[in-house]
Each structure stands twice: as C-alpha cells, then as structure tokens.
Amino acid sequence: MTTARPADPAPPPPEPEYGFPQALWRGLGRIPVPPPLSPRTWRSPLRGRWLTSVFGLVLLVGLPIVIITGLLSYVAYGPQFGQAIPGDVGYLRLPPFDWPASPSWLYRLTQGLHVGLGLVLVPVVLAKLWSVVPKLFAWPPVRSIAQLLERISLLALVGGILFELVTGIMNIQYDYSFGFDFYTAHYWGAWVFIAGFVVHVLIKLPTMVRALRTGAPGRWLHDSVSETVPEPPDDEPGHTLVATAPSPPTMSRRGLIGTVAGGSALVAVLTVGTTVDPLRPLALLSPRGRSYGTGPNDFQVNRTAFAAGIGPNVGDGYALVLRGGPAGEVRLDRAALAALPQHTATLPIACVEGWSETRVWSGVRLRDLAALAGVPEPANALVQSLERAGPFARVTLQGNQVLADDALLALRVGDDPEVMADLSLDHGFPARVIVPALPGVHNTKWVGTIDFRSS
Numbered sequence: 001m002t003t004a005r006p007a008d009p010a011p012p013p014p015e016p017e018y019g020f021p022q023a024l025w026r027g028l029g030r031i032p033v034p035p036p037l038s039p040r041t042w043r044s045p046l047r048g049r050w051l052t053s054v055f056g057l058v059l060l061v062g063l064p065i066v067i068i069t070g071l072l073s074y075v076a077y078g079p080q081f082g083q084a085i086p087g088d089v090g091y092l093r094l095p096p097f098d099w100p101a102s103p104s105w106l107y108r109l110t111q112g113l114h115v116g117l118g119l120v121l122v123p124v125v126l127a128k129l130w131s132v133v134p135k136l137f138a139w140p141p142v143r144s145i146a147q148l149l150e151r152i153s154l155l156a157l158v159g160g161i162l163f164e165l166v167t168g169i170m171n172i173q174y175d176y177s178f179g180f181d182f183y184t185a186h187y188w189g190a191w192v193f194i195a196g197f198v199v200h201v202l203i204k205l206p207t208m209v210r211a212l213r214t215g216a217p218g219r220w221l222h223d224s225v226s227e228t229v230p231e232p233p234d235d236e237p238g239h240t241l242v243a244t245a246p247s248p249p250t251m252s253r254r255g256l257i258g259t260v261a262g263g264s265a266l267v268a269v270l271t272v273g274t275t276v277d278p279l280r281p282l283a284l285l286s287p288r289g290r291s292y293g294t295g296p297n298d299f300q301v302n303r304t305a306f307a308a309g310i311g312p313n314v315g316d317g318y319a320l321v322l323r324g325g326p327a328g329e330v331r332l333d334r335a336a337l338a339a340l341p342q343h344t345a346t347l348p349i350a351c352v353e354g355w356s357e358t359r360v361w362s363g364v365r366l367r368d369l370a371a372l373a374g375v376p377e378p379a380n381a382l383v384q385s386l387e388r389a390g391p392f393a394r395v396t397l398q399g400n401q402v403l404a405d406d407a408l409l410a411l412r413v414g415d416d417p418e419v420m421a422d423l424s425l426d427h428g429f430p431a432r433v434i435v436p437a438l439p440g441v442h443n444t445k446w447v448g449t450i451d452f453r454s455s
C-alpha cells in the first residue's frame with residue numbers, strides 16, 4: 001500500500017461553511033494572509049483531535065482538583081471573619097462553613113494538591129496549547145456568531161490558565177514583583193478561568209470522546225516514528241488541527257506523550273520534597289531548602305523574627321494577655337504558662353504556598369486558656385501577635401478551632417516527644433498558635449493577646 005508522501009503538495013483546503021452574516025466571514029476569509037496565519041505554517045504530522053484529546057482528558061481530570069482545592073483554601077482562610085482575600089466577592093461568595101479542625105492533615109492535603117498538582121500539570125497544559133496552536137492563527141478567525149462566542153470563551157480559558165499558573169508559580173517562589181495583590185488577582189483569575197473551562201468542556205466533551213475512540217485500540221500509540229502519519233482530516237475546514245502540508249515525522253505520538261509525561265514526572269519528583277520529609281533534599285525547585293535553626297528548631301521559617309521586627313529580648317517582661325471574660329484581663333508570664341497542664345500533639349504546618357512540615361508541639365491547650373479567661377465556650381477568638389505590622393500579625397480562630405483537643409498555644413517544639421526544645425525566636429518564641437488543619441499563615445507566632453468572644 002502506498003501512502004501519500006508528506007512532501008506531496010496538499011490539495012487546497014475545502015471552502016469552509018459560513019454562518020450569518022456570510023458575506024462578512026467570507027470576505028474576511030478572502031483577505032490574503034501572511035504566515036503564520038497560513039495553515040501551511042503548521043506542519044507537525046502529530047497534531048490532530050486524538051492527540052489534543054489525550055492531553056484534554058488529563059486536564060479534564062486534573063484541573064477540577066486544582067480548582068476545588070484552591071476554592072477550599074479560600075474557605076479555610078475564614079471569609080466569615082473577613083480574613084480571606086479578596087474580602088468582598090459579591091455573587092461569587094462561596095457557601096460559608098466552619099473549616100474543620102480534623103483530620104489534622106486536611107489543609108496539608110488540599111493545599112499540597114493545589115500547588116503540587118498545579119505544577120505537575122504545567123507540561124500537560126503547554127503540550128495541549130502546542131497541539132491547538134494552529135487554531136489561534138486560523139483564518140478567517142471566525143465563521144459564525146456561535147463560533148465567535150466560543151472563541152471568546154477560549155480567551156478566558158487560555159488567558160485564565162496561563163495567568164493562574166504564572167501568578168501561582170511566582171507566588172511560591174516568593175516573587176511578588178507584580179504590582180498587584182497576589183490573592184486578589186489569583187482569585188478573580190480563577191473565576192475567569194473556571195467560566196472558560198466550563199464552557200469549553202460543555203462544547204468540546206462530545207468531540208473529545210469521539211476523537212479518543214478513533215485511537216482505539218492503541219492505534220496511534222503503536223506507531224513508530226516512520227509509521228507516524230497525520231490523523232485523518234477532521235470536519236472543520238479552515239480550523240482543522242491536522243496539518244494541510246505535513247512535514248515528515250521526527251517523533252512518534254508515543255514519544256511526544258512520553259516526553260510530556262516525563263516532564264510532569266520530573267516536576268513531581270522535584271516537588272514532593274516540599275511536603276514529604278525524607279524527600280526534602282529533592283525539593284530543588286523550592287526556594288526553601290535552607291537551614292533555619294538548630295536541633296528541633298531546624299525547619300522551614302516563613303518569616304523570620306528579624307523580618308517581623310521581633311527582637312531577641314522579646315521574652316523580657318513577656319506576659320500573655322487573655323481577654324473577654326467577666327473578670328477582665330488575665331496575664332500569664334512564660335513561667336505561669338509553663339506551669340499550666342502541658343499537652344503534646346504531632347501537627348503539620350501547611351503553608352498556602354504548598355510546603356508543609358510535621359513537628360511535635362507542646363504547650364497549653366487553647367481551650368484551657370479560654371476557660372482560664374472565663375469564656376469556656378467561645379464562639380471565636382482573636383489572636384494578636386507582638387509583631388506590629390504585617391498581614392499575618394493577627395487571626396480570628398473559629399470556636400471549633402479553639403476547642404479542638406490538639407489546638408495549642410505552643411511553647412516547645414521537637415522532632416519527637418523525647419527531643420523537645422523551647423521555640424526559637426524565628427518559630428515564635430515565647431509562644432505561638434498551632435491548630436490542626438489550620439492554614440499555616442494562621443498559626444500566629446509571638447502571640448501577645450487572645451480575645452475570647454462569646455458571640
């Protein structure tokens with residue numbers, strides 16, 4: 001059997017069908033266009049609906065997980081206390097619920113997935129965009145009003161995902177060089193992307209399912225490089241993914257998909273170390289591989305005492321102030337805190353930026369402090385740091401978070417219960433909050449006052 005040589009001159013593409021107003025779209029189509037608008041610019045014999053659908057299927061499964069865990073992070077920040085950013089989101093207000101304080105690894109899991117899976121999907125997103133790039137340059141750009149609407153949704157889809165990936169990655173690299181607030185931009189960008197994603201899935205799902213069936217059983221995957229020919233032309237003249245003048249293959253579909261999968265696997269290997277302790281040396285992409293202390297205090301520091309303006313003498317004359325009870329303020333110096341019943345718990349710190357570390361903490365239960373203050377059943381509690389300014393200097397904790405068994409005002413930290421040390425200055429000496437399943441940012445360091453509120 002002879003197949004057409006890829007170098008053969010291809011027949012001119014058939015005249016596309018135009019919708020209303022036909023004269024407009026046809027007129028546009030007649031304008032002679034320079035490369036890269038010519039379909040002949042795009043020559044890879046690999047492009048086609050099947051290949052695009054393979055990447056599409058991976059994203060269809062993966063991106064909803066990234067979206068949902070991202071929205072959960074917004075809820076975990078406590079929008080009911082005005083401490084989720086952006087604060088006022090109008091119609092896009094998520095159903096408010098109290099973020100649970102158990103299991104303790106909940107936020108570690110959701111946020112680790114959000115950041116980790118988001119990173120792992122980057123090669124797949126890039127491959128998918130590469131596979132459809134001829135459509136970006138299709139001419140005429142639109143053939144009907146319905147298609148115009150679809151293409152506007154693509155703007156939200158492609159613009160949205162690129163914006164979310166770039167801002168997300170810059171944020172975990174501590175790069176705040178954009179002149180806007182990360183959370184606000186990432187949140188609104190997410191909704192633009194979600195809108196584009198939903199419309200795109202609704203429109204394209206049947207096409208994807210049909211295209212994937214053409215690959216059965218493993219048809220396109222089995223081809224070696226020399227056997228690799230373009231997919232049969234699809235029924236979208238003028239907007240087809242299949243090259244009209246394909247070059248000879250330099251890579252099989254199997255090879256391309258393997259390369260993309262390898263890229264994702266590499267990102268995964270370089271990322272797991274930000275949450276899995278024994279693999280921490282592998283976390284080469286993370287800017288957080290440094291040593292931050294000695295002994296039990298040698299672990300990740302988000303913001304150092306120096307950066308927060310906390311001096312080495314912060315312990316001198318320190319007294320924790322508890323407020324809210326009928327008898328007024330209660331003051332406890334560090335010796336008084338240490339003399340109260342101590343509780344030990346193994347809990348993670350899980351930062352919004354994806355990294356997390358588990359440590360053993362010991363200190364006074366928050367609910368014991370609430371009882372001491374005279375508010376045994378608080379509705380919530382405002383914790384304020386000795387740190388003057390800074391967005392992380394205060395937090396409101398929900399009632400269930402104050403009352404949780406393992407919710408602590410920690411005084412000591414360790415790798416295991418036998419090897420404990422006082423908190424270092426960088427980790428929040430004289431005392432810090434540590435609450436199960438709480439986003440890292442709300443585990444306030446250098447706690448000065450706690451206001452327990454009964455409503």
Ligand SMILES: Nc1nc2c(c(=O)[nH]1)N[C@H]1C(S)=C(S)[C@@H](COP(=O)(O)O)O[C@H]1N2
Pocket residue numbers: 299300301302303308349350351352385387390392393394426427428440441442443444445446
């Ligand atoms: N007062 C205060 N508390 C704070 C912060 C801060 O900047 N100031 N950083 C928070 C953030 S973002 C995280 S992830 C954790 C990190 O705790 P660690 O530095 O002890 O690892 O502390 C939180 N507590």
Ligand SMILES: [Mo]
Pocket residue numbers: 302350351352353440441
């Ligand atoms: Mo954080």
